[in-house]
Every structure is written in C-alpha cells, then in structure tokens.
Amino acid sequence: MHALHLIDLLHAEHQALASIAAGDTLVFALEQLLLALQSQSEEPMHACVLLIDEADRYCGASAPTLPPDLTAALQLGDSRQSPFGMAGFSGAPVYCGDIARDPLWSAGRREAVLHGYRSCWVTPVFCAKGHVLGVLGLLFQTARHPTQAEIELMTISARSTAHVIERSRLEQAALHAQEQARLAFFDSESRFQAMASALPLQSWLAQPDGTLYWLNESLCDYAGLSMQSLLDGALRLCIHPDEREQAAQAWQLALAEQLPFDMPLRLRAHDGQYRCFLARAVPLFDEGGSLVRWVGSNSDVQEQKNLQEEMDFMARALEQERARRSSERDRMWRLSTDIMLMADLHGVIIAVNPAWTGVLERSESDSLGIEFISLVHPDDRAVAQQHLTRLVEQGVTVRMELRYRRRDGVYRWIAWRVMPAQKLVHAIGRDVTDEKEALLALQRSEHALLQAQKLESIGKLTGGVAHDFNNVLQIISGNLQLLKLTVGEHEQAARRLLSAESAVERGARLSSQLLAFARRQPLKPLVTDLGRLLRSMQELIRRALGERMIEEIFISEGLWHTLVDPNQMENVLLNMAINARDAMADDAGGGRLTFTLGNVTLDGAYASLHADVHPGQYVLLTITDTGHGMTQEVIGRIFEPFFTTKREGEGTGLGLSMAYGFIRQSAGHIEVHSAPGAGTTFKIYLPRSLEQLAEPPPVLHGPVQGGSETIVVVEDDAAVRHTVVDMLLGLGYTVLQAEHGESALALLEQAGPVDLLLTDVVMPGTVPSTELARLAREARPGLAILFTSGHAHDVLMQGGRLAPCVELLSKPYGRDELARTVRRVLDSRCSSAVAEPAGQRILLVEDNDDARAMSAEMLTMLGHTVLDVADAEAALLLLDTAGLDVLVTDISLPGKSGMELADLARSRLPQLEVVFASGHAWGASLARERQATFLQKPFGLEDLARALGSPMPAALAGLD
Secondary structure: OOHHHHHHHHHHHHHHHHHHHOOOOHHHHHHHHHHHHHOOOOOOEEEEEEEEOOOOOEEEEEOOOOOHHHHHHHOOOOOOOOHHHHHHHHOOOEEEOOHHHOOOOOOOHHHHHHOOOOEEEEEEEEOOOOOEEEEEEEEEOOOOOOOHHHHHHHHHHHHHHHHHHHHHHHHHHHHHHHHHHHHHOOOOHHHHHHHHHHOOOEEEEEOOOOOEEEEOHHHHHHHOOOHHHHHHHHHHHHEOHHHHHHHHHHHHHHHHHOOOEEEEEEEEOOOOOEEEEEEEEEEEEOOOOOEEEEEEEEEEOHHHHHHHHHHHHHHHHHHHHHHHHHHHHHHHHHHOOOEEEEEOOOOEEEEEOHHHHHHHOOOHHHHOOOEHHHHEOHHHHHHHHHHHHHHHHHOOOEEEEEEEEOOOOOEEEEEEEEEEEOOEEEEEEEEOHHHHHHHHHHHHHHHHHHHHHHHHHHHHHHHHHHHHHHHHHHHHHHHHHHHHHHHOOOHHHHHHHHHHHHHHHHHHHHHHHHHHHOOOOOOOOEEEOHHHHHHHOHHHHHHHHOOOOEEEEEEOOOOOEEEEOHHHHHHHHHHHHHHHHHHOOOOOOOOEEEEEEEEEEEOHHHHHHOOOOOOEEEEEEEEEEOOOOOOHHHHOOOOOOOOOOOOOOOOOOOHHHHHHHHHHHOOOEEEEEEOOOOOEEEEEEEEEEOOOOOOOOOOOOOOOOOOOOEEEEEOOOHHHHHHHHHHHHHOOOEEEEEOOHHHHHHHHHHOOOOOEEEEEOOOOOOOOHHHHHHHHHHHOOOOEEEEEEOOOOHHHEEOOEEOOOOOEEEOOOOHHHHHHHHHHHHHOHHHOOOOOOOOOEEEEEOOOHHHHHHHHHHHHHOOOEEEEEOOHHHHHOOOOOOOOOEEEEEOOOOOOOHHHHHHHHHHHOOOOEEEEEEOOOOHHHHHHHOOOEEEEOOOOHHHHHHHOOOOOOHHHHHHO
C-alpha cells in the first residue's frame, strides 16, 4: 500500500472528526470520508456505509455516489441475502468478484446489475469493544478481486469509519445528555447526575465560578482517586505539569467570557501514565439567560494522537526518503559514465545526462526535442523501431545494441536497456564500441593464427616430403650423369638421358617450390633495391604476359632497401605475373597488370590485427590485375600447396605457396584483396634494411675441374652416398665414406691427410652434423667443410635464412655443380684457419631450458668453459668459482632479476665482465648504465663472439 494513500485517508478521517466536532451529521461526515476513499482508486469505484444498531438491524446509510434505489435495496432482506448482510452477520470481509454470477446474492443484486456494477467488496466496521457498527462496501463496474494492498486499504478505511461513527455517537450522546440535562435541570439535579454517570466518557459539573462540585465514576476510576479528593484539588494535579498553567489560563478565560472551553490535555492515570484527552465544557443558562453551571467532559483521544503522530512520522520519513532518493538519482544522473535518457512514447528525447554529451559529443540543448531514432545508423533503424513498438505495446523491458552517430559523423556502438514507466521511456546505455572492436580484433587474430598454424603444419609435412624427394632425385641425377660418361656417342641413349635429366630438373623445381612454402629453402639474402630488380625483369614479365596485356611499373622516390634473396624474389615476381596473366585471359581488352613500389610504416594497431607482423618500416610491393577476381573461400586457401583454380594440367598449385613461404621466411607479410569480377591485389611487405646495397655473388661457370685431394663423404642414405662417391672418384678425388657422424669421427682419427668433409645435414646417430664439423675442425684445423641437404635444416638457419659463411650444396645437384662447388670450397680453405679458443670461464644464467642448452653449446663451440644455471639464486652460489671471467645473464629471471644478479656479482668480483641478453631493445640502455655489454636475442655465433670481445674463430665461421 502506497504511503501517500494512507496519509490522504488519515487526513480525510481527521476532517470527518473535525466535522463531527463542529456539529455536522454522521451521514455528512461519512460522505467526506467515503469521497476521499473513492479518490484513492485508479478506476471508477463507489463506496457506501450501512449502519447497524445494537439489535443487528440496518439503521442508516451513507452513500454519496450510489443510486438511491440500490442503497435502499441493499438494506432489505435478512443478513444472508447479500455481501453486506453476510459481512455484518459473520464479522468477516466478503469479496464478490462477479455480482452477476454470485448465487448467494439476492437482495439488491438486480439493482446493482442494472446500474452496471460487476464486483463488490464488503468489510465489517468494529467499535473499540469489538461490536459491529456497520459495514463498508466498495462497488466496481469491472469484475475483479482485491489485491493485498487494496485489502490493507479497506481495513484501514474501516478503522477510520469506526472512529468517525464512535465519535459521532459520543458527540450525540453528549449533546443528548446536555440537552436532557438542560430540559430536566429544573426537574431533578439527581437525575441529571445519574445520566452523566452512565455516560462512557469522563463527565464533570462546575459552578458558574468554575468550582467543581461533581464528577462521574469514569473520571474517578481513571485517576484512581475518590470524588472528594478530586473535588478538593487533586484533579488539577492530574494535569501534566507542562500544561497546568496554560489550562488554568484557558479555563479562566472561558469563565470570564462565558464561552465553551475546549482544550487538549494530558491527564495522569492511576498507574502514573499520561494519556491525551480533549477537555470540553459548555455553560448552561436558565430561561432568564443567567449562567447556572458548567457541564464538562473529557474524551480520550490518545489513539487519535498516536495515529496522528504515526502519520506525521511517516510523512516526515517519506519526505526524507523522497529527498534522499532524489539526491541519489541526481548524483547518479550527473556522475554516471553510462548514458541515461528519458523520452516520450514517440521516442522524442526529454532529458539526457552529461554522459550523453561525453560519449556522443552532443550537448543537451541540441539533443532535447529530437527523436533518438534519427541518430541511429540507417541499417539499425528498423530493429530500433521494432524494439520501441514492442516496448510501448507490451510494456516490457528490452535490450538492444545500436550504432549512434556522434556530432563528427562517427558511429559508436551503444548497448541499451530500455523500460517504460509513467508513460515515459527510460533508457540506460553503455558505450561498447571499444569492446566490440577488441572482440573483432581478437577474432581476426584468432583466424590469422589458425591460418598460420594450418599453413605451418602443411609446411612441415611438405618440407619432410621434399627432403626425401630430393634424396631420390639426387640418386637419379647422379646416376644419369655418370651414365652419360659411359654411353659415348650413342645418339638414342643420349636423347633418353637428356629426357630423364629434364624430368629430374622439373622434379627439382617442384621440390624447391615445396621447400619455399615450408620455409626450408636455403636463402642467400642481399641488401636489394626492389625497384632496380623489378625494372631489370620488365622485359621478361612483358614476354610472360603476351602482347594483349599491359604491364605498368610505378616506383616511389627514395625507395628503401630490403634484405631478400634476389633470385628467389625474381621467381616470386615471375610467378605472380603468370598467375595474373591466367586470371586476365578471358578479358576482351587484354587486361592490365600494375606493379607499385613504395615505403610504408606499419604501427602497433596494424600489427595487432595480423599475427605475423611486427611494427616497423617496410617496402610495400603492390601487384594489381584486372582479372576475374576470387571469392573469400578461394582467398582462404590460395596459399595452400597444390591448391589451384586452373584447369587440370595447367598449373601445379605451388606458385603462390612458394611466394608465401619465401615472403614469410624473409620476415615479410602478404595480403590479398579480391572480389569476383573486381580483379585481385596482392600487397607484399618486406622489412626495410638500413645497410648499403650488396653486389650479387659471382655465378659459378667455366670448365669442370676435379682434383687430387682427399674427401670424406658422410651420408646415411647408401644409394645417395654411392652416387656422390662415384661422381667424386670420376673427378679424380680420393674419397673416404661414412654413414653417420660416429663412423666419420673414427675415420678421421685413422685416416691420413683429409682436405674436405662433405656431410649431409640430417643424419641419425648421436653426433649431429654441426657437432661433427666442430670436432673435425678441432682435430684437423685446416679441414674444409661442405654441407649438403634436401632442405636447410634449422641448425644451419639464422632468422629464417642460411647462416652467414655456411657452405651448403642443395640436393638434388648435378655432377658439374658438385665439381664447381667442391673446387671453390677447397680453393678458399686457406682463409679458414682455426683461431685459438678464447678459453674464458663463463657463468651462463638463463631460465629457459632450451635456450640455456643452445647458448651453452655455442659458448663451448667458441672454446669457452661454461657453468650454466637457471636462476640468480643458483648463480650466486657459483660466484666463488676460481677464474670466473664473464657473467652472461638473461635480464628477466624468476626471483632476482638479471640486473640484481649483476649488481651483487660486481660487488664481490669488481673485474667481472657482464653481458646482458634480452629480446627487448630497451635492455641496451640498462646495460650501458651498468657498463655492461648488451646481446640482442636471437643471436648467432658471430653475435655471441662479438659480445664477448673476441673475434669469431675462423674454423667455426661457417657454423653461425
């Protein structure tokens, strides 16, 4: 029940009681109360009160808005023929939800239905002693049952009605008593006093001068004193001390002016407690107008006072709560970071909070009076209108996410929670633009990661296949070339050998493309001017396209250099041109292929959307054709090996996969933009190089030369090993052979002079090829090393490229290529003398197990003695090791950091050299502050040797 209903009802009761006190009739007072009760209902409602006398008979009615015939009909019949009679008879409320269907209602039912009433609720009205004074009825024109709040309101209304009826009867009894006293005054004083004694309220009589001379037993019982004590002055002492003086002054004023006395007083009861009374006295005059006596009464109004105090307290509490909530709402409205908005049911904005301006950059004055749907993105307006219609028609709370236009035209995503209340629309919105963009970026990154993982898995598979395939091709190629030496002038055999060699070359190209995709091909990167490279290929590209197609080349001024393998880059450009030619084959105009070169800087925002991109400066190569374009499904697969959209027999499906692998192996990035019928654009990003342009390496040519040196061939595949041995023997070399690293080391210990170690990279056994090379050079300082492999294994790679100074002969190779490479390596071995090892004692601290093992192996290869641990705490225990020269530590360690470790180590060993290793460039400044050396991860043998202040040992130069 709403507190305002209670306050209004109590106010109406107070007015009705005042009306009774002013002399108005009970019917009039009840009409005031009933009209106030009717005003509390949100739908038409008519109230009435039927009075019941002590003989349980209807003795009157008050129905200000009820038709007279219905009022009269309700008072007919016995006590069980209507809800009014049943409530009065049973003393319990009766709720009739549908008059027309109630079988127990006969008296007044026809009149009620004729006047359009459908439901009737009746509750008995009890006096303070529990007797039924009447019944209170509420009639409605709709069939319904009361809610709990309405039942509570009826109960309080019945109580208020009882107060009014009791007060009226008391007033009537007092007036009647006074009238009877006046009429019988001259007849019998004793009869008057007897009548006053019988009244339920406290009565008293006083002389014209105000002296009390009689009071009834009710007053004596209340005070717990005898009548004589009270008459002697004890009654004055029963008045509360705070009110005695005021009461005496008011009583004297009434005596002086012979006017009625009326004053609220607190009187002490026999138990010492005070209760509130309304003390009233009227003067009685004889027929001659002379004052005869005063007739007074004290009415107990403590309950009314308590009720009034409760009503006042509730009013104050309600006002405080209203003020508090208003303050909280205002504070929330002003300080909330979420948008708060009020609009009418047509969507016209009535009020917005400051967050509206902060998010949408629209002031309050510019926003009021406009329809909020007008700010919604056109694509979202239909959805917004549907939600608004559902909200208005169904009165439900809706949630929606819409794009709203800021003043600058940019749209922001707002998540709304909208609800109707009091014929208004209240909405709370939160800006979720950043969350949506972050989610979209995450989804893109996840997609890119999945794509990269898929291509990486395919790459591992194709790399392994290519390795085995190259071994097979090596056997075939070597034997074919050896066979050519035996067939002599046999023309038919020579043609067949030539055809077989051509097939081997095609297989080698296929294997090379697979290795390129798998990022396992050996690259020889050079600082390259892509503009110069592209222009040098222009004629070749033109011939590849044909006369019907047009090629265009645009190169920006000041084009940066990039570090790529120029030969492989030429293959990429040619493959892209051929693919574009095939895509434009059906173009009636011939088609146009455009190459554009420029400089670009990729920031962190771009890198966050592409998992394989690092922020930095890049050379951008854009290749655009006017072909038939591709669908998104095709774009998702174009870099997969053997995937092609060409007809069978027209392509291998390896051109783009090779380009993708080469670009990724060169630390680059490739993008594809295409749509059916709109052509295709490839964007290739290659990192900028700040180094000077490099001259291309000399091409091996000239006559094939053999030699008489001794060569050790290490190859686990017997067929490949025998083929290579036969070719070397045919070139005049002395050849020793081994099938793995262990047997090769044993052979080197027993053999005489050896000039060259020719070893496969990937071999079984406990001695890998790099370890074999290191141990062989330690045993034979002048020994030349030549690696051979079907693909460049990770041990020979650095940053995705072939490590500098490593001599690698890729399988499959021919007799001529083998001869020229072996001759060149043997001729240059004079510059490969083994330097004396640095021989330093180094403490290595690295928490990553794999990185620590690799770094320790590299330091050992450089000739140093290494103590390696995983954390600073373990390193501190080794600082007292005799002859410790250098501390090599990672910066980020569990527990104490590398910086803290270095400070503690320097405090104990001031001459200790310190090298900080980290993948973060900011570590360089920290190293300078501590007068230490900084080693950027990832690092190679040359980087490590340079950080330790010693030159790279010549014997190991090719292993970095």
